[in-house]
Amino acid sequence: METTLEGWTETEQSIARDAFDRAYSRAIDQLIQRVRASVEGLETAETVWKLHDYLSIERHTIEGRFDFRLQGILFVFASLVKEGLLDLDELSGLEAQKLAKIEAMSRF
């Protein structure tokens, strides 16, 4: 999925893309760890359906969130920073104004 972010230089887009992919990997790794941990507690139908519900929600959230075409890309980065899936340093190279917005929003 190659997408162009309007108003972003090529370098900025490449930094954003890398940071995005890295955060995505971390989100998936986190999810895998949680699924692995939850599997030990599987005993009844209810616990299996609970795992299914959990996966449904996570899939919906992750697939919705990691949409690089999203208009609110700065907000997405801010939320990833806030949740520890991305470090602000990993976005260095972006225009100062963009970084400032991301940093400010990540504090909410």
Place this chain on the structure above:
Amino acid sequence: METTLEGWTETEQSIARDAFDRAYSRAIDQLIQRVRASVEGLETAETVWKLHDYLSIERHTIEGRFDFRLQGILFVFASLVKEGLLDLDELSGLEAQKLAKIEAMSRF
């Protein structure tokens, strides 16, 4: 969920209920074993979503199948026998005609 099967004696209903519950337990145990086994292969988002799809299908199948009110209860028993989730012996006590139908259908 207490349900009355019309045309079945109380003893038959109790036998059916027990067999049903046992087959349900086995189906869930089987599912748990498979989920546990699949968790070892989780590495990418695709493998996690595949597990999610698998659980969606199994949940739909199991919840649809284990409906004691189902009109086609003999057919359900036949399919459980066919898949090894239930032994024909576990239904002994049911009217001979019902057992014969279940046995015959389980061979298809």
